[in-house]
Amino acid sequence: MASNGSSVIIGLTTYLEQAQTGVWDVPASFLPKAYFDAVNRAGGIAVLLPPQPVDEDIAARVLDGLDGLIITGGKDVDPSRYGQAAHPTTDLPRRDRDAWEDALLLAAIRRELPFLGICRGAQVLNVALGGTLIQHLPEVIGSTRYNLGEGNFNEVDVSVEPGTELAGLIGAGLTAKVYHHQAIDRVADRLRVTARADDGVIQAVELDSVPFGVAVQWHPEESQDDVRLFAGLVEAARAYREDHHV
Numbered sequence: 001m002a003s004n005g006s007s008v009i010i011g012l013t014t015y016l017e018q019a020q021t022g023v024w025d026v027p028a029s030f031l032p033k034a035y036f037d038a039v040n041r042a043g044g045i046a047v048l049l050p051p052q053p054v055d056e057d058i059a060a061r062v063l064d065g066l067d068g069l070i071i072t073g074g075k076d077v078d079p080s081r082y083g084q085a086a087h088p089t090t091d092l093p094r095r096d097r098d099a100w101e102d103a104l105l106l107a108a109i110r111r112e113l114p115f116l117g118i119c120r121g122a123q124v125l126n127v128a129l130g131g132t133l134i135q136h137l138p139e140v141i142g143s144t145r146y147n148l149g150e151g152n153f154n155e156v157d158v159s160v161e162p163g164t165e166l167a168g169l170i171g172a173g174l175t176a177k178v179y180h181h182q183a184i185d186r187v188a189d190r191l192r193v194t195a196r197a198d199d200g201v202i203q204a205v206e207l208d209s210v211p212f213g214v215a216v217q218w219h220p221e222e223s224q225d226d227v228r229l230f231a232g233l234v235e236a237a238r239a240y241r242e243d244h245h246v
Contacts, residue, residue: 008067008237010044012036013101013121015074016051016094034221035072035118042230044068044237049104051097059107068114068212068237071101071121073219076182079135082127087135089181102128109210114236116229117215119180122205125215129188129207137181141199146178153177153222158203164194165214166204169232176203176218183217212236 012035019028029050036046049062063069078093079086081102086093101124108115117125123133138144148154159173160166173195184202187193195204195216207213212233220229 008044008234008241009047009065010039010068010070010233010237011047011049011062011066011104012039012070013072013097013104014048014050015072016097031072032221034224035070037224038221038227038230039070039234042227042234044230044234049100051094051100053096054100054103056103056107059103062104063107063111063113066113067241068116068233069104069108070233071105071115071117071124071215073119073121073179075120076135077120077123077127077133079133082132084132084135089136098124109207109213112210112240114210114212114233114240115214116212116233118221119217119219122215122217123182123184125207125213126184126188126191126205129190131184131188131191132186134183134185137183137201141201144181146183146201147181148179151179153179153219156197156203156218158195158197158218160195160204161193164192165206165212165232166194166216169214169228174226176216176220177222178218180217211239 014029014031017030019030031048039046075094076091078095078098105128134140137146145154155175156178158176191205191207193202194206197203204216
C-alpha cells in the first residue's frame with residue numbers, strides 16, 4: 001500500500017454534511033485540511049473514510065488497507081449510545097457516523113491497529129468501551145472556556161500524567177487548542193485518564209491493552225508547528241505495518 005519503504009497509510013474518518021461548491025448544494029464528505037496536512041507533515045499518507053453502511057466484515061476490509069486510524073472531531077455522539085436522553089444543547093444525532101466510527105474503532109482495537117482519537121474521537125472511544133459523557137460542560141464548570149463558539153478555538157493548559165504514552169510524546173503538558181462543549185464523564189473500565197485541565201476536565205485517555213491507543217479532547221491538528229501526536233501515530237503505524245504486512 002505504501003509508496004516507499006517508510007510511508008504508512010493513515011485513515012481519517014470524515015464528517016457527512018450539506019456542502020456548497022459552485023452551483024452544487026449536496027450532502028458531502030468533509031474534513032478540514034488541517035487534519036490530513038498534519039498526517040502528511042508527520043510522514044504519513046492520508047486516506048479519508050466517509051460514513052457509510054458498515055458491519056464487521058466491511059470494517060475489517062477497510063482496516064486491511066490501513067496502518068493507522070484517526071477518529072476525528074465533529075458532531076456530538078448520540079446520547080442513546082450511553083443510555084441518556086439528549087440535552088437541549090446536544091447536536092441532532094449522526095447515527096450513520098456513530099455506527100461507522102464505532103465499528104472501525106472496535107475492529108482496530110481487536111487487531112491492535114494504532115489509533116488516535118481527536119475531540120469527538122476521544123468521546124467515541126469512551127462510549128464504545130462503555131463510558132459516558134457530560135453533555136454540556138458549562139452546566140458543570142460554570143463557563144464556556146472550552147467552546148467560545150463561532151469557530152474560535154480557545155487555549156487551555158493541560159497537565160499530562162507521567163509515564164504515559166502521551167507524556168512520552170509531548171512531555172508534562174502543553175497549551176491546547178480546544179473547541180468542545182461535551183467531555184468524558186464516567187471513564188470506561190479499559191481506559192485510563194492521562195491528561196486533565198486545571199479544572200479537572202479530562203483531556204486525554206489511553207487504552208493500555210494496545211501498542212498505541214491515544215485519544216485527546218483538544219485539537220492538535222490546529223497547532224501547525226507541532227505534529228508530535230501525529231508523528232507518534234505514524235511511528236506506531238510503521239511498526240504495525242512491519243509486523244503485519246509481509
